[in-house]
Amino acid sequence: MFTDAFASLPVGRNDELRILNVGCGLGFLSCVSAEFYKNARITGIDTFEHASLRRSSPKRAKENARILGFSDRIDFNKGDVFRFTPVEKFDIIISNLVFHNFGKIRFKVYSRL
Numbered sequence: 281m282f283t284d285a286f287a288s289l290p291v292g293r294n295d296e297l298r299i300l301n302v303g304c305g306l307g308f309l310s311c312v313s314a315e316f317y318k319n320a321r322i323t324g325i326d327t328f329e330h331a332s333l334r335r336s337s338p339k340r341a342k343e344n345a346r347i348l349g350f351s352d353r354i355d356f357n358k359g360d361v362f363r364f365t366p367v368e369k370f371d372i373i374i375s376n377l378v379f380h381n382f383g384k385i386r387f388k389v390y391s392r393l
């Protein structure tokens with residue numbers, strides 16, 4: 281499903297993209313995007329405080345990326361999307377199983393992002 285979505289975007293698979301993964305958790309979607317976009321650099325942010333992923337941490341996400349061979353292209357940081365002020369521009373913003381939890385306030389986040 282994600283690779284179909286990536287393939288539908290008007291960017292090339294080998295482009296040097298900057299990707300932001302909001303609510304990255306243990307890094308699942310960051311790694312999927314790194315696999316698809318071979319020259320992309322990905323930043324994952326997460327509060328790392330969610331009850332369903334209690335034992336998640338930037339360290340554990342980084343370990344997953346390392347195992348899959350993406351540690352040179354993916355970085356994970358603690359961050360709250362409601363307060364996040366990026367210091368750079370991103371070409372693509374991705375997220376999985378995060379925004380539906382925010383209710384109507386998610387529309388504010390969409391426009392901020």
Ligand SMILES: C[S@@+](CC[C@H](N)C(=O)[O-])C[C@H]1O[C@@H](n2cnc3c(N)ncnc32)[C@H](O)[C@@H]1O
Pocket residue numbers: 302303304305306307308309325326327328329330332333336359360361362375376377378
């Ligand atoms: C159901 S998990 C999904 C994790 C990951 N996207 C995946 O596909 O495995 C939801 C994630 O959203 C994160 N999250 C919740 N509120 C957040 C916020 N305000 N800013 C950043 N991340 C948030 C949680 O910490 C949790 O890791």
